[in-house]
Amino acid sequence: MLCARFGVGSSSVLVGRSSPSGTALGSARCSWNAKVGQTSQVLNDHWLPSIDNFTTTQYMIDTDKFLNPERLKSSLLLASLYLTSYELLKSAVIDNIANFFSTDQINGELTTNQQYHDEITKVSKDLLKSSCGWLVKMDVITQDEAEAIQAIRKHRNEIAHELPKLLIDSELNLNLDYFVHIRELLGKIELWWVRNFEIPVNSDFDGVEIADNDIFPGRVVMLDYVISVVIAEQSQEQSTAEHPLHLTGL
Numbered sequence: 001m002l003c004a005r006f007g008v009g010s011s012s013v014l015v016g017r018s019s020p021s022g023t024a025l026g027s028a029r030c031s032w033n034a035k036v037g038q039t040s041q042v043l044n045d046h047w048l049p050s051i052d053n054f055t056t057t058q059y060m061i062d063t064d065k066f067l068n069p070e071r072l073k074s075s076l077l078l079a080s081l082y083l084t085s086y087e088l089l090k091s092a093v094i095d096n097i098a099n100f101f102s103t104d105q106i107n108g109e110l111t112t113n114q115q116y117h118d119e120i121t122k123v124s125k126d127l128l129k130s131s132c133g134w135l136v137k138m139d140v141i142t143q144d145e146a147e148a149i150q151a152i153r154k155h156r157n158e159i160a161h162e163l164p165k166l167l168i169d170s171e172l173n174l175n176l177d178y179f180v181h182i183r184e185l186l187g188k189i190e191l192w193w194v195r196n197f198e199i200p201v202n203s204d205f206d207g208v209e210i211a212d213n214d215i216f217p218g219r220v221v222m223l224d225y226v227i228s229v230v231i232a233e234q235s236q237e238q239s240t241a242e243h244p245l246h247l248t249g250l
Contacts, residue, residue, distance in 0.1 A: 075166055088182075089186050097120060128149070132146040140188070
Protein backbone atom coordinates (compact mmCIF):
# COMPACT_ATOMS: atom_id res chain seq x y z
CA MET A 1 0.00 0.00 0.00
CA LEU A 2 1.22 3.47 -0.85
CA CYS A 3 1.32 5.38 2.42
CA ALA A 4 3.49 8.46 2.64
CA ARG A 5 3.53 9.84 -0.88
CA PHE A 6 0.09 8.99 -2.12
CA GLY A 7 -2.00 8.88 1.04
CA VAL A 8 -3.55 6.30 3.30
CA GLY A 9 -6.99 4.76 3.52
CA SER A 10 -9.88 4.35 1.13
CA SER A 11 -11.42 7.24 -0.73
CA SER A 12 -14.97 7.82 -1.96
CA VAL A 13 -16.99 10.61 -3.50
CA LEU A 14 -20.47 11.78 -2.64
CA VAL A 15 -22.62 13.94 -4.88
CA GLY A 16 -25.58 15.93 -3.64
CA ARG A 17 -28.76 15.47 -5.60
CA SER A 18 -32.26 16.97 -5.69
CA SER A 19 -33.42 20.37 -4.56
CA PRO A 20 -33.51 20.68 -0.77
CA SER A 21 -36.23 22.53 1.07
CA GLY A 22 -36.92 23.44 4.68
CA THR A 23 -35.95 26.20 7.06
CA ALA A 24 -32.60 27.33 8.36
CA LEU A 25 -31.45 25.66 11.56
CA GLY A 26 -30.20 27.24 14.75
CA SER A 27 -31.35 29.78 17.28
CA ALA A 28 -31.77 32.48 14.61
CA ARG A 29 -34.37 30.46 12.70
CA CYS A 30 -37.40 32.63 13.50
CA SER A 31 -35.74 35.97 12.88
CA TRP A 32 -34.13 34.66 9.72
CA ASN A 33 -37.44 33.40 8.36
CA ALA A 34 -39.05 36.74 9.15
CA LYS A 35 -36.32 38.58 7.22
CA VAL A 36 -36.64 36.16 4.33
CA GLY A 37 -40.38 36.65 4.33
CA GLN A 38 -40.02 40.43 4.22
CA THR A 39 -37.43 40.22 1.46
CA SER A 40 -39.57 37.79 -0.52
CA GLN A 41 -42.53 40.15 -0.29
CA VAL A 42 -40.45 43.10 -1.51
CA LEU A 43 -39.08 41.07 -4.40
CA ASN A 44 -42.51 39.79 -5.39
CA ASP A 45 -44.16 43.22 -5.11
CA HIS A 46 -41.50 45.39 -6.69
CA TRP A 47 -38.52 43.61 -8.24
CA LEU A 48 -40.08 40.74 -10.18
CA PRO A 49 -42.81 42.81 -11.89
CA SER A 50 -40.24 45.42 -12.91
CA ILE A 51 -38.22 42.88 -14.91
CA ASP A 52 -41.06 41.05 -16.65
CA ASN A 53 -39.89 42.16 -20.09
CA PHE A 54 -36.32 41.11 -19.28
CA THR A 55 -37.21 37.68 -17.93
CA THR A 56 -39.45 36.72 -20.83
CA THR A 57 -36.47 36.93 -23.18
CA GLN A 58 -33.62 35.70 -20.96
CA TYR A 59 -34.72 33.99 -17.73
CA MET A 60 -37.53 31.62 -16.80
CA ILE A 61 -38.11 32.89 -13.26
CA ASP A 62 -38.48 30.23 -10.55
CA THR A 63 -39.27 32.24 -7.43
CA ASP A 64 -39.01 29.25 -5.09
CA LYS A 65 -35.59 28.34 -6.48
CA PHE A 66 -34.31 31.82 -5.69
CA LEU A 67 -36.30 32.79 -2.58
CA ASN A 68 -36.05 29.46 -0.78
CA PRO A 69 -32.85 29.86 1.32
CA GLU A 70 -32.04 26.15 1.28
CA ARG A 71 -32.40 25.83 -2.47
CA LEU A 72 -30.38 28.99 -3.03
CA LYS A 73 -27.59 27.77 -0.75
CA SER A 74 -27.60 24.37 -2.39
CA SER A 75 -27.28 25.93 -5.85
CA LEU A 76 -24.34 28.06 -4.71
CA LEU A 77 -22.58 25.16 -3.00
CA LEU A 78 -22.98 22.81 -5.94
CA ALA A 79 -21.86 25.49 -8.38
CA SER A 80 -18.68 26.17 -6.39
CA LEU A 81 -18.10 22.44 -6.05
CA TYR A 82 -18.48 21.93 -9.79
CA LEU A 83 -16.05 24.75 -10.59
CA THR A 84 -13.51 23.35 -8.14
CA SER A 85 -13.89 19.82 -9.54
CA TYR A 86 -13.40 21.07 -13.07
CA GLU A 87 -10.22 22.97 -12.17
CA LEU A 88 -8.74 19.83 -10.63
CA LEU A 89 -9.55 17.83 -13.77
CA LYS A 90 -8.16 20.58 -16.01
CA SER A 91 -4.96 20.66 -13.98
CA ALA A 92 -4.58 16.88 -14.25
CA VAL A 93 -5.01 17.05 -18.02
CA ILE A 94 -2.77 20.03 -18.76
CA ASP A 95 -0.24 20.39 -15.95
CA ASN A 96 0.94 16.78 -15.78
CA ILE A 97 1.91 16.84 -19.44
CA ALA A 98 3.55 20.26 -19.19
CA ASN A 99 5.56 19.12 -16.17
CA PHE A 100 6.59 15.92 -17.95
CA PHE A 101 8.01 17.91 -20.86
CA SER A 102 9.64 20.56 -18.66
CA THR A 103 13.27 19.60 -19.24
CA ASP A 104 14.72 22.87 -20.54
CA GLN A 105 15.90 25.71 -18.35
CA ILE A 106 15.57 29.46 -18.75
CA ASN A 107 17.25 31.62 -16.10
CA GLY A 108 17.59 28.58 -13.89
CA GLU A 109 13.90 27.63 -14.07
CA LEU A 110 12.47 24.59 -15.81
CA THR A 111 10.36 25.24 -18.87
CA THR A 112 8.64 23.11 -21.49
CA ASN A 113 10.84 21.77 -24.27
CA GLN A 114 10.52 21.63 -28.04
CA GLN A 115 8.75 18.28 -27.94
CA TYR A 116 5.97 19.87 -25.84
CA HIS A 117 5.67 22.59 -28.45
CA ASP A 118 5.50 20.02 -31.28
CA GLU A 119 2.99 17.71 -29.59
CA ILE A 120 0.85 20.17 -27.63
CA THR A 121 1.04 23.90 -28.36
CA LYS A 122 1.66 23.45 -32.10
CA VAL A 123 -1.35 21.16 -32.39
CA SER A 124 -3.76 23.71 -30.90
CA LYS A 125 -3.68 26.91 -28.90
CA ASP A 126 -6.41 25.31 -26.82
CA LEU A 127 -4.20 23.47 -24.32
CA LEU A 128 -7.07 21.44 -22.90
CA LYS A 129 -8.01 20.15 -26.34
CA SER A 130 -4.45 19.37 -27.45
CA SER A 131 -3.59 17.81 -24.08
CA CYS A 132 -6.67 15.59 -24.29
CA GLY A 133 -5.50 14.59 -27.78
CA TRP A 134 -2.10 13.60 -26.36
CA LEU A 135 -3.78 11.52 -23.65
CA VAL A 136 -5.86 9.76 -26.31
CA LYS A 137 -2.72 9.04 -28.34
CA MET A 138 -1.08 7.57 -25.22
CA ASP A 139 -4.19 5.41 -24.57
CA VAL A 140 -4.80 7.10 -21.24
CA ILE A 141 -8.34 8.09 -22.19
CA THR A 142 -10.60 7.32 -25.14
CA GLN A 143 -11.76 9.74 -27.79
CA ASP A 144 -15.23 9.64 -26.27
CA GLU A 145 -13.74 10.60 -22.91
CA ALA A 146 -11.83 13.46 -24.52
CA GLU A 147 -15.11 14.73 -25.96
CA ALA A 148 -16.73 14.33 -22.53
CA ILE A 149 -14.06 16.62 -21.06
CA GLN A 150 -14.96 19.25 -23.64
CA ALA A 151 -18.63 18.93 -22.65
CA ILE A 152 -17.65 19.25 -18.99
CA ARG A 153 -15.75 22.44 -19.81
CA LYS A 154 -18.69 23.84 -21.78
CA HIS A 155 -20.96 23.27 -18.80
CA ARG A 156 -18.37 24.84 -16.51
CA ASN A 157 -18.29 27.98 -18.64
CA GLU A 158 -22.08 28.12 -18.65
CA ILE A 159 -22.18 27.90 -14.85
CA ALA A 160 -19.33 30.36 -14.28
CA HIS A 161 -20.59 32.97 -16.75
CA GLU A 162 -24.31 32.57 -16.01
CA LEU A 163 -24.30 32.08 -12.24
CA PRO A 164 -27.21 34.51 -11.60
CA LYS A 165 -29.23 32.58 -14.17
CA LEU A 166 -28.44 29.31 -12.39
CA LEU A 167 -29.83 30.75 -9.15
CA ILE A 168 -33.14 31.91 -10.58
CA ASP A 169 -33.86 30.21 -13.90
CA SER A 170 -35.88 27.01 -13.75
CA GLU A 171 -34.42 25.86 -17.07
CA LEU A 172 -30.76 26.02 -15.99
CA ASN A 173 -29.54 23.47 -13.46
CA LEU A 174 -26.26 21.74 -12.74
CA ASN A 175 -25.81 18.51 -14.63
CA LEU A 176 -24.94 16.27 -11.71
CA ASP A 177 -23.86 13.46 -14.04
CA TYR A 178 -20.79 15.55 -14.84
CA PHE A 179 -19.64 15.24 -11.22
CA VAL A 180 -19.43 11.48 -11.70
CA HIS A 181 -17.60 11.89 -15.02
CA ILE A 182 -15.11 14.32 -13.49
CA ARG A 183 -14.32 11.96 -10.61
CA GLU A 184 -13.91 8.97 -12.93
CA LEU A 185 -11.72 10.83 -15.42
CA LEU A 186 -9.60 12.44 -12.73
CA GLY A 187 -8.98 9.08 -11.07
CA LYS A 188 -8.15 7.40 -14.38
CA ILE A 189 -5.71 10.08 -15.55
CA GLU A 190 -3.95 10.47 -12.20
CA LEU A 191 -3.62 6.70 -11.75
CA TRP A 192 -1.93 6.42 -15.15
CA TRP A 193 0.68 9.03 -14.24
CA VAL A 194 1.40 7.41 -10.88
CA ARG A 195 1.75 3.92 -12.35
CA ASN A 196 3.84 4.92 -15.34
CA PHE A 197 6.03 7.67 -13.92
CA GLU A 198 5.80 8.14 -10.15
CA ILE A 199 6.23 4.53 -9.06
CA PRO A 200 8.95 3.49 -11.56
CA VAL A 201 11.30 6.27 -10.41
CA ASN A 202 10.77 5.57 -6.70
CA SER A 203 13.11 2.80 -5.53
CA ASP A 204 10.99 2.29 -2.41
CA PHE A 205 8.49 0.43 -4.57
CA ASP A 206 10.89 -1.75 -6.55
CA GLY A 207 9.43 -5.24 -6.77
CA VAL A 208 6.32 -4.21 -4.81
CA GLU A 209 2.89 -5.09 -6.20
CA ILE A 210 0.53 -2.17 -5.64
CA ALA A 211 -3.19 -2.46 -6.30
CA ASP A 212 -5.04 0.41 -7.94
CA ASN A 213 -7.20 0.76 -4.84
CA ASP A 214 -4.10 1.48 -2.78
CA ILE A 215 -3.02 4.46 -4.86
CA PHE A 216 -4.41 7.87 -3.87
CA PRO A 217 -3.11 10.74 -6.01
CA GLY A 218 -3.19 14.20 -4.44
CA ARG A 219 -5.82 15.74 -6.71
CA VAL A 220 -8.16 12.78 -6.18
CA VAL A 221 -7.73 12.95 -2.40
CA MET A 222 -8.39 16.69 -2.49
CA LEU A 223 -11.56 16.32 -4.57
CA ASP A 224 -12.91 13.51 -2.40
CA TYR A 225 -12.25 15.51 0.75
CA VAL A 226 -13.87 18.71 -0.54
CA ILE A 227 -16.94 16.84 -1.72
CA SER A 228 -17.26 14.88 1.53
CA VAL A 229 -17.06 18.08 3.60
CA VAL A 230 -19.71 19.83 1.52
CA ILE A 231 -22.04 16.85 1.56
CA ALA A 232 -21.54 16.27 5.29
CA GLU A 233 -22.47 19.86 6.04
CA GLN A 234 -25.46 19.72 3.72
CA SER A 235 -26.62 16.43 5.24
CA GLN A 236 -26.45 17.86 8.75
CA GLU A 237 -28.41 20.95 7.79
CA GLN A 238 -30.97 18.91 5.86
CA SER A 239 -31.49 16.30 8.60
CA THR A 240 -34.87 17.76 9.51
CA ALA A 241 -35.81 18.99 6.04
CA GLU A 242 -38.65 17.53 4.04
CA HIS A 243 -36.41 16.64 1.08
CA PRO A 244 -32.81 16.05 2.22
CA LEU A 245 -29.97 15.64 -0.22
CA HIS A 246 -29.59 12.19 -1.71
CA LEU A 247 -26.01 10.96 -1.74
CA THR A 248 -24.49 8.94 -4.52
CA GLY A 249 -21.26 7.11 -3.65
CA LEU A 250 -18.66 6.01 -6.18
